[in-house]
Amino acid sequence: MWQKINRWLIRQVLIAPLPIFAKMVLLYSAIVFFILLTVSVATLTSIHYIMNNALRDQLMDNAEAAVHYLDTYGKVDTTIFVQANLPPQMNLQIYDGAGHLIIDNGPTHAVRKLSDRYIDDAISTPEENPLPTKVQGNEASEFSYYRLWTNKQGMNYYLRFSQRPDKETNFISLLSKHLLASILISLILTIVTGMYFMRKSLAPLKVINDTVKTIEVNRLDNRIALSDNKNELHDLAVTINQALDRIEYGYKKQQQFISDASHELRTPITVIAGYADLLDRWGKEDPAVLNEGLTAIKSETDYMKQLTERLLFFARSNNGTLIKHFTEIDTAQLLQEVYSEITLIDKEHDIRLTDNDKAVIIAEPGSVKQMLRIFIDNAIKYTPAGKQISLSCRADEKEVIYRIADTGIGIPEKDLNRVFERFYRVDSSRTKATGGSGLGLSIAQYIAKANKAEITLKSKVHEGTTVSVIFPVKGIDKETKMELNEVSQEGPQ
Numbered sequence: 318m319w320q321k322i323n324r325w326l327i328r329q330v331l332i333a334p335l336p337i338f339a340k341m342v343l344l345y346s347a348i349v350f351f352i353l354l355t356v357s358v359a360t361l362t363s364i365h366y367i368m369n370n371a372l373r374d375q376l377m378d379n380a381e382a383a384v385h386y387l388d389t390y391g392k393v394d395t396t397i398f399v400q401a402n403l404p405p406q407m408n409l410q411i412y413d414g415a416g417h418l419i420i421d422n423g424p425t426h427a428v429r430k431l432s433d434r435y436i437d438d439a440i441s442t443p444e445e446n447p448l449p450t451k452v453q454g455n456e457a458s459e460f461s462y463y464r465l466w467t468n469k470q471g472m473n474y475y476l477r478f479s480q481r482p483d484k485e486t487n488f489i490s491l492l493s494k495h496l497l498a499s500i501l502i503s504l505i506l507t508i509v510t511g512m513y514f515m516r517k518s519l520a521p522l523k524v525i526n527d528t529v530k531t532i533e534v535n536r537l538d539n540r541i542a543l544s545d546n547k548n549e550l551h552d553l554a555v556t557i558n559q560a561l562d563r564i565e566y567g568y569k570k571q572q573q574f575i576s577d578a579s580h581e582l583r584t585p586i587t588v589i590a591g592y593a594d595l596l597d598r599w600g601k602e603d604p605a606v607l608n609e610g611l612t613a614i615k616s617e618t619d620y621m622k623q624l625t626e627r628l629l630f631f632a633r634s635n636n637g638t639l640i641k642h643f644t645e646i647d648t649a650q651l652l653q654e655v656y657s658e659i660t661l662i663d664k665e666h667d668i669r670l671t672d673n674d675k676a677v678i679i680a681e682p683g684s685v686k687q688m689l690r691i692f693i694d695n696a697i698k699y700t701p702a703g704k705q706i707s708l709s710c711r712a713d714e715k716e717v718i719y720r721i722a723d724t725g726i727g728i729p730e731k732d733l734n735r736v737f738e739r740f741y742r743v744d745s746s747r748t749k750a751t752g753g754s755g756l757g758l759s760i761a762q763y764i765a766k767a768n769k770a771e772i773t774l775k776s777k778v779h780e781g782t783t784v785s786v787i788f789p790v791k792g793i794d795k796e797t798k799m800e801l802n803e804v805s806q807e808g809p810q
Contacts, residue, residue, distance in 0.1 A: 341519075342511040349507045350500065357496040361489060368485040369460075373452040376462040376478050379403055383476060387466050393474055398422055406484070412475040416440050435463055436475045448475070521550040525557060537565040585617035643768075646682050648717050648788075649675040652710045655689050665702040676712035678788040680768040688764040691757045692721045692784045699782070700725030717790055722783040728776040736774070737762045 383401040387393065390400070393411060397420075403409060411420040416437055435453070438446035448463040464476040528541045540561060541554040592610040599606045656670045696706045700723040709720045728736060739759045765772045765786060776782035 339512075341515050342508060345511050345515075346504060346507050350504050353500045353503055357493075357500060361493060361496065364492065365485075365489055368488070369482065372460055372480060372482055372485065373462075375404075376407070376452055376460055376480060379407060380462055380464045380476065380478050383409065383478070384464055384466055387468075387474075391468055393420065393468075395420060395422070406480055408477075408479045410477040410479075412436050412477070414440065414473040414475075416475075433463075433475075433477055436477070439463075439465070439475065454479075519550075521554065525550075525554055529557070532561065537561065537568055585621045588617045589614050642681055643679050644682065646678050646680050646685065647675065648678060648710050648712060648719075649673045651682065651686060652689070652708060652719065655686060655693065656708055659690075659693055659697075663697055666697060666700060667703065667705040669705060669707045670709070671707050672709040672711050674710050674712040674717070676710075676717045676790055678717050678790060680770070680788065684764045685768060688761045688768075688786065689719060689721070691761045692786075695757060696721055696723035696725065696782070696784075699723065699727075712790065715790060717788045719786040719788075720783060722781065724781040727778040727780050727782055728774075729778055730776075733774055733776060737772075 379401070383397055383403065386397055386401040397403070397411075398409065403422075409420070409422050410418055410433070412433070413419050435446075435448060439448045448465055452460050452462045454460040459479050459481040461477060461479040464478070466474045466476060468474070525541050528539060531539050540558045543551060543554055543558075592613045596607060596610040652670070652673055656668070660668050693706070693708070700706055704724045706721070706723045709718075709722075711718050711720070737758045739756055762772060769789065771787045773785045773787070774782070775785075
């Protein structure tokens, strides 16, 4: 627990306030320090191991040389130090069979009269405690190697070769100091160079930060200057610029939407206010004026109600609160319902149901019906009385196509790509008498996208317009499948 608290304090108190370049430098320096330290420790360990092994091998080689000399000359005296070419830093003690020290060239053993415990044990209990066959000791004290030599008369002599690793220890100590100094110098250079290169590498972030700070409602056109270096920061700047483009576009569309909505609401309000003033002055005494005023007010009220409902539709759709309940739809039944309703309402046009194939699609029944009604209402609005409007549904193995074709005034080619924009009307007058609210086709397009459908539009001026809505046959993705399951669990709404 305390370790976790300590790590948290270090992270929050020491690291958190630092700028990002400093954190990166510290991280980079820590990694470099760890690598250098690891390499240094491994190097020292390896050298230490190699030197100690060499010292052990030297002891054993010198022992063999001394035994060879004794085997050759059979004399146990001080000439062995010269004749066997023993190095001066190596000590040799020779004990007789009783364990008495008879020869000693080591300064630390000059006054020693007692025998070595390994030799004592080998003399007293040779079968249980023979002389060790490997080098004894460690680098902190001294290394010792023991040999037993028997002369021709059968007398035993015990040889003890020893050497302190002073030279090796001094070398390792000196090397450790040099490596430590090298690590510290390297660490300082790493921090200095790291700060320089990190500042240089992260300089575009300051540009991005300064540019983003200047972005305001009245300055949405500011963009981050892109460098020629194609790196992650360049990609980040591109992404931010693209996001700013979308924000600017959305803001302008929102402003245009508010302006258009205000314009659309201003006209009926003005008309209502005018007729209310007219009724106040003359409507009480003139039935014709009263009837005209009430009719106009009712018409404008209905228009404002329709406009408000459509504005609320887009508000709910933009906020993600427009709930979709997908289910299986009988295409023929749906079109038949729409056809029956339209023919009941409209008696001025020749509305025909030419084809009505039966198929199954996955969609939201209410919204699909609303979309078809929008297209049919437009066809009725722009088709002179007495002319033909045809409805059809054709299906094959892959897709279902709803088609509404009229013989009305048509749409100019230059306007075909814009008729789905909110508040856009083909005529420049922008009045409800010639184009309604300008929201119907936008709603229809939104409904089509929400139901995984595609809209195609063909039109010729003075010949008519054909709208096709294409659905995949039982086209359902994972998201739709989850929604279907939720609907089936909740039951009908």
